[in-house]
Amino acid sequence: MSKPAENLPDFSVERVGSSARVVLRGAWTIAASRALERAAQNLSLAATGAENAEIDFAGVTRLDTAGAWLIDKARQHMAAAGIAAQFAGASPEKAILLKEAAYAPAALDKAPRENALMALLVGLGAWSVGMADQIVRGVAFLGELAFGALKVMVWPKAMRPTSMVFHLDSFALRAVPIIATINFLVGCIVAQQGIFQLARFGASTYAIDMVGVLVLRELGVLLTAIMVAGRSGSAITAELGSMKMREEVDALRVMGISPMEALVLPRMVALVVALPLLTVIGDMAALFGGMVTSYLYNGVSPQVFAERLQQAIGMNTYLVGLIKAPFMALVIGMIAAIEGFRVEGSAESLGRRVTASVVNSIFMVIFLDGLFAIFFASISY
Amino acid sequence: MTEAEPIISVRGLEVGFGARKILKGLDLDVAPGEVLGFVGGSGQGKSVLTRAILGLNAKQAGVIEVFGEDIDKMAPASHRALERRWGVMFQGGALFSSLTVKQNIQAPMREYLKLSQKLMDELAGLKLKLVGLPPDAADKFPSQLSGGMVKRAALARALALDPELLFLDEPTSGLDPIGAADFDDLIATLRKTLGLTVFMVTHDLDSLYSICDTIAALADGKVIAHGPLEAMLASDHPWLRAYFHGKRARAIRSPNEMAPA
Ligand SMILES: Nc1ncnc2c1ncn2[C@@H]1O[C@H](COP(=O)(O)OP(=O)(O)O)[C@@H](O)[C@H]1O
Ligand SMILES: [Mg+2]
Numbered sequence: 001m002s003k004p005a006e007n008l009p010d011f012s013v014e015r016v017g018s019s020a021r022v023v024l025r026g027a028w029t030i031a032a033s034r035a036l037e038r039a040a041q042n043l044s045l046a047a048t049g050a051e052n053a054e055i056d057f058a059g060v061t062r063l064d065t066a067g068a069w070l071i072d073k074a075r076q077h078m079a080a081a082g083i084a085a086q087f088a089g090a091s092p093e094k095a096i097l098l099k100e101a102a103y104a105p106a107a108l109d110k111a112p113r114e115n116a117l118m119a120l121l122v123g124l125g126a127w128s129v130g131m132a133d134q135i136v137r138g139v140a141f142l143g144e145l146a147f148g149a150l151k152v153m154v155w156p157k158a159m160r161p162t163s164m165v166f167h168l169d170s171f172a173l174r175a176v177p178i179i180a181t182i183n184f185l186v187g188c189i190v191a192q193q194g195i196f197q198l199a200r201f202g203a204s205t206y207a208i209d210m211v212g213v214l215v216l217r218e219l220g221v222l223l224t225a226i227m228v229a230g231r232s233g234s235a236i237t238a239e240l241g242s243m244k245m246r247e248e249v250d251a252l253r254v255m256g257i258s259p260m261e262a263l264v265l266p267r268m269v270a271l272v273v274a275l276p277l278l279t280v281i282g283d284m285a286a287l288f289g290g291m292v293t294s295y296l297y298n299g300v301s302p303q304v305f306a307e308r309l310q311q312a313i314g315m316n317t318y319l320v321g322l323i324k325a326p327f328m329a330l331v332i333g334m335i336a337a338i339e340g341f342r343v344e345g346s347a348e349s350l351g352r353r354v355t356a357s358v359v360n361s362i363f364m365v366i367f368l369d370g371l372f373a374i375f376f377a378s379i380s381y
Numbered sequence: 382m383t384e385a386e387p388i389i390s391v392r393g394l395e396v397g398f399g400a401r402k403i404l405k406g407l408d409l410d411v412a413p414g415e416v417l418g419f420v421g422g423s424g425q426g427k428s429v430l431t432r433a434i435l436g437l438n439a440k441q442a443g444v445i446e447v448f449g450e451d452i453d454k455m456a457p458a459s460h461r462a463l464e465r466r467w468g469v470m471f472q473g474g475a476l477f478s479s480l481t482v483k484q485n486i487q488a489p490m491r492e493y494l495k496l497s498q499k500l501m502d503e504l505a506g507l508k509l510k511l512v513g514l515p516p517d518a519a520d521k522f523p524s525q526l527s528g529g530m531v532k533r534a535a536l537a538r539a540l541a542l543d544p545e546l547l548f549l550d551e552p553t554s555g556l557d558p559i560g561a562a563d564f565d566d567l568i569a570t571l572r573k574t575l576g577l578t579v580f581m582v583t584h585d586l587d588s589l590y591s592i593c594d595t596i597a598a599l600a601d602g603k604v605i606a607h608g609p610l611e612a613m614l615a616s617d618h619p620w621l622r623a624y625f626h627g628k629r630a631r632a633i634r635s636p637n638e639m640a641p642a
Contacts (some may be wrong), residue, residue, distance in 0.1 A: 024539045028544060029543060030490075030494065030504075030543050031465075031494075031542075031543075033494040033495045034494075034496065037496055037497060037500050063574075064543035064575055065507060065508075065511065065543055065571075065575070066504055066507070066541070066543060069503075069504070069507050070500075073503075093573055094574070096570060096573065096574050097570075097574035097575070100511065100570055100574065101507060101511070104510070160549060219605075245478075245524070273405055317575045344523060344524060345522055345523060345524015345525065346478035346479040346522060347477075347478045347479050348478070348479030349479070
């Protein structure tokens with residue numbers, strides 16, 4: 001909304017001897033934006049040199065708190081410069097407003113200037129403390145979780161089957177289509193690359209061995225775990241985080257319900273059950289992808305593919321992959337829950353925690369997979 | 382007062398969720414410079430009406446005019462112009478959780494005005510002082526405030542642009558009596574000095590007695606009574622009788638209203 005020019009805040013100065021009369025005009029409201037700021041700045045210097053000044057409000061069409069405050073600030077500015085300034089011609093309403101919105105010099109809290117080295121050291125210190133804190137939190141969390149799990153085992157009544165089934169439905173059943181699809185595609189890609197690359201050595205039939213071993217030992221479980229971290233880990237963090245934000249977690253606590261048992265354990269159990277199941281589905285989908293690709297590119301019939309696969313892999317190949325799944329689920333669930341409980345009051349902090357949850361759990365999943373690879377290699381399983 | 386064109390005019394407003402109608406042909410006028418206290422039982426649709434006037438809830442039927450313009454037929458530019466002329470304080474405060482109190486107050490200033498950062502800081506300080514928050518609240522985040530402080534900060538944000546029309550949804554609930562009285566004083570002062578029009582949903586009988594010019598009561602999706610306090614007290618509508626003559630009301634009813642024992 002553009003204000004007509006004559007409505008902008010303005011003033012004129014009449015000087016008689018050592019006294020000045022400052023006549024204000026127009027609308028001194030915040031709607032004038034910059035014009036108001038500028039007028040107020042000029043106003044504080046308007047009576048320079050005079051001994052006393054009178055600020056006349058008769059011509060002011062509108063006044064709001066911002067305007068009143070700025071005019072009062074200018075008056076105090078004059079007073080500080082040794083000019084006895086006072087208001088005149090203000091209607092009772094304006095007088096009240098001037099009193100309500102009286103200028104008080106803000107006790108400006110100057111941020112102490114810090115030097116770069118100090119800032120660096122402080123940052124480093126804070127980071128180290130944060131890391132240590134995170135480790136302590138992780139251990140404490142694990143302890144609390146183990147305690148909750150033990151309690152449930154000893155006293156199965158503490159279990160929350162409804163919640164568990166609900167989460168199993170959302171973490172496992174609803175994830176089936178996407179998990180099957182991506183694993184199928186990766187199976188296709190691995191088989192296709194295997195066929196092309198190995199053909200140079202005349203060994204393209206070994207592509208089937210490659211698909212079988214690679215998918216069952218590594219890719220199936222890894223892809224599934226990464227997908228679950230992105231899908232369910234983020235959901236857990238967001239749910240727990242927003243519950244924490246709205247004091248729902250505290251509400252549970254004061255009812256004597258442990259958030260660990262009520263919120264975390266069911267999700268954790270659901271994850272630990274869901275990930276192996278999804279891994280099985282993912283493995284099957286990837287092998288199916290490999291089979292389809294082998295048929296399309298090499299004309300390998302499904303029977304031949306199955307026979308070949310049977311020779312290439314053993315039960316152990318399959319188990320190596322599957323055994324990792326519950327551990328990965330544990331890691332995903334733990335990171336998601338810890339990050340969820342670290343959410344503070346703001347929406348921004350929720351976003352940050354969800355990001356951290358997904359990034360950290362994917363990293364940990366891959367790291368864990370590496371550890372397992374070393375472990376299985378050393379026991380030659 | 383009733384001569385002037387109303388600032389808010391609602392005609393035949395119907396709002397519902399699914400099959401359930403909350404407002405069933407509601408009519409309401411708010412005159413310029415008036416403080417309207419809007420009362421009604423919990424869940425009757427006071428917040429829904431407020432949100433409908435603000436254009437946040439879709440309506441099924443009816444016409445809403447604000448500052449004499451139909452909000453449905455408004456061009457986006459004039460809608461924006463309208464939005465800077467009103468200030469809104471939501472029932473739950475609705476402060477931006479990732480901004481400090483000061484930044485919350487400055488958010489509308491930043492959006493609509495070109496002011497130097499220094500002036501915005503100073504004006505935020507002024508608003509804080511007006512609503513009775515200590516200066517050190519400026520750099521706190523909403524999650525670090527008490528419930529009453531959230532209300533005050535939300536009011537400070539609603540007042541950031543010195544609006545002509547103020548919507549308040551249960552502003553004094555959650556404030557201590559002293560804070561609520563200060564709040565009433567502030568609204569009264571702003572009304573007197575700025576000619577502010579206030580649409581206030583409230584259950585605070587003190588506010589109704591001390592600062593509201595007119596009171597409108599909502600029941601069954603309609604305004605069942607609209608008028609000055611005296612008219613409300615005199616009404617024999619059962620709900621109004623229960624509201625203004627109930628146990629809670631007795632203690633603060635003005636002495637001349639007390640029936641002879
Ligand atoms: N988004 C929504 N969806 C469905 N029902 C709603 C919604 N918002 C409000 N309601 C219903 O509308 C009614 C009025 O709500 P509200 O206006 O908040 O009540 P109050 O008068 O206490 O402010 C309530 O019964 C509430 O359940
Ligand atoms: Mg409400």
